[in-house]
Amino acid sequence: MLQTQGGRELGVSTDYGVVFLGQTARSGYVEVQSWFGDGPSIEPSVIEPVGGGIFTAETEIRLPHVPMTFQEPEEGAQVRVLGRNTEGGWTAVSVVRSDPRVYGILIDVPFQLRGSPDQVGAGVYWVDPTDTYNQRLIGLVSGHITLTSSEGERQFLTVVGPQDLWRLVTHRRDLEKRRPWVYRDDIL
Numbered sequence: 001m002l003q004t005q006g007g008r009e010l011g012v013s014t015d016y017g018v019v020f021l022g023q024t025a026r027s028g029y030v031e032v033q034s035w036f037g038d039g040p041s042i043e044p045s046v047i048e049p050v051g052g053g054i055f056t057a058e059t060e061i062r063l064p065h066v067p068m069t070f071q072e073p074e075e076g077a078q079v080r081v082l083g084r085n086t087e088g089g090w091t092a093v094s095v096v097r098s099d100p101r102v103y104g105i106l107i108d109v110p111f112q113l114r115g116s117p118d119q120v121g122a123g124v125y126w127v128d129p130t131d132t133y134n135q136r137l138i139g140l141v142s143g144h145i146t147l148t149s150s151e152g153e154r155q156f157l158t159v160v161g162p163q164d165l166w167r168l169v170t171h172r173r174d175l176e177k178r179r180p181w182v183y184r185d186d187i188l
């Protein structure tokens with residue numbers, strides 16, 4: 001979770017920094033709230049624009065992170081959506097959908113996100129069916145959309161996915177030269 005001058009939003013920690021959509025701020029100071037075994041840790045950082053509606057922040061400590069994949073999921077594939085609200089972390093399974101009127105990934109709206117616009121930025125993950133611990137970030141929930149067809153109205157979640165997340169990797173040209181991680185007693 002990120003706290004900016006404009007409010008709170010969700011993001012995901014990756015090998016290339018914390019990625020988020022800049023819904024509450026696009027520059028300035030940010031506090032990154034990361035969760036360890038004993039509770040949350042607040043880490044200060046600065047918002048960096050990456051492009052394509054993607055933003056990042058890097059902390060001085062190494063955060064738990066997830067690898068990314070740049071392979072678009074096929075229609076009908078199951079994905080996992082992870083987020084955090086006032087009640088804590090949640091996870092849900094959803095299904096990838098497509099519509100020729102929409103560029104990018106659509107997924108069915110999980111129960112946890114019905115009527116919850118504050119969960120924009122929740123991570124969407126590909127999960128290996130043979131190893132449920134092997135998950136890779138596909139994208140971030142970017143909003144709700146209602147599409148009308150001959151069958152009536154249907155709601156979906158839009159996902160900023162691989163077609164935009166690649167920018168995070170190219171933004172981090174200094175990955176091999178980054179300063180060493182800080183190790184502190186409070187994050188052991």
